[in-house]
Amino acid sequence: MKVDIGGRKPIVDIEDGIENTTSGxxxxxxxxxxxxxxxxxxxxxxxxxxxxxxxxxxxxxxxxxxxxxxxxxxxxxxxxxxxxxxxxxxxxxxxxxxxxxxxxxxxxxxxxGQTEVLRENLQRDANVTARLEGIDLGTGIAAVQKTVADLKLPPAIRVEYGGAYQEQQRSFRDLVTVLVLAVVLIFLVLLFEFRAFSAPIAILSSAVLSTSGVFFALLITRTEFNVSSFMGLIMVVGIVAKNGILLLDANQKYRAAGMPVEDAMIQAGRRRLRPIVMTALAAVAGMLPLALALGAGSQMLQPLAIAVIGGILISMVLSLIITPAIQYYLTRS
Missing domain, CATH: 3.30.2090.10 (Multidrug efflux transporter AcrB TolC docking domain; DN and DC subdomains)
Structure with a gap:
């Protein structure tokens, strides 16, 4: 099996699973x-x-x-x-x-030499191994899957992908569970704080939409979406929720003072604009050395820093537009 991507062969050191099981x-x-x-x-x-x-x-x-x-x-x-x-x-x-x-x-x-026959659950098992060279794991696996699909293997042969890809998929499934739990817990905390469903919905809508900045930052920096960047995405949801709390807390104070709904929301945005921008820029500045991969071992966490910076930057706009708009729509009556 040979995998070709753009005239290159990034899958190297391929072992067919038969010859490397020969003893002797x-x-x-x-x-x-x-x-x-x-x-x-x-x-x-x-x-x-x-x-x-x-x-x-x-x-x-x-x-x-x-x-x-x-x-x-x-x-x-x-x-x-x-x-x-x-x-x-x-x-x-x-x-x-x-x-x-x-x-x-x-x-x-x-x-x-004797060929060793490996079986698992009474089925013949052949482990085909290889190494990626100059290509990320996702692109390499996609190319391998396309090549395997073109082989038109009979239904009796089952193909399973293991190794680093299997570990990555397991980690992604676990992180999806963590993301869902984080959103649920943030929603419950906001519900206890504001004692209404409108505020948690408005804040989480902005937080979830801010994750688009994560993917945009990874795209323009040509950084792959891996476990580290996924952790950054989860961090963005929690960080951005803080901006919504600042904004809607001020809105509640102005509403309690007798201001109309629209005027209270506009005044709250003006009042909380500087704290939201300053805290966001401070977080970006703190992540910048890690995003630039300065220092030993920083390459491992570079995708996390890029993801957090992208999410925080776009959240400055979304927190001041999406959150007030949804809150106003849900409470205008």
């Missing part, structure tokens, strides 16, 4: 107990030698570096495992000083 070839050492005993070697001794030739034998004591233990493996030189003949000619010395070759004590043979 294997080298088999069959010890002759009688020959080993006459030469002064035990069967376990020859097993240690075989392990030391092929993959190395762990040392008894680890090496301590910076108060951390590291296990060493003692391994024969590469020349001793280049071929079966080289292994057979490996010279061994017993505790008495007598010497023998490994081939005189064991029969060394090479077993062909």
């Amino acid at each position: 070839p294997a080298v088999v050492f069959n010890v002759n107990p009688d020959s080993a005993a006459r030469a002064g070697f035990g069967v376990d001794d020859l097993g240690v030698v075989a392990t030391a030739i092929m993959e190395g034998e762990p040392a008894i004591q680890p090496v301590i570096i910076n108060e951390r233990p590291y296990t060493l493996r003692v391994r024969y030189p590469a020349a001793n495992r280049t071929s079966l003949e080289a292994m057979s000619n490996t010279m061994l010395v017993n505790s008495n000083g007598s010497t023998s070759t490994l081939g005189s004590l064991t029969a060394i043979a090479e077993a062909p």
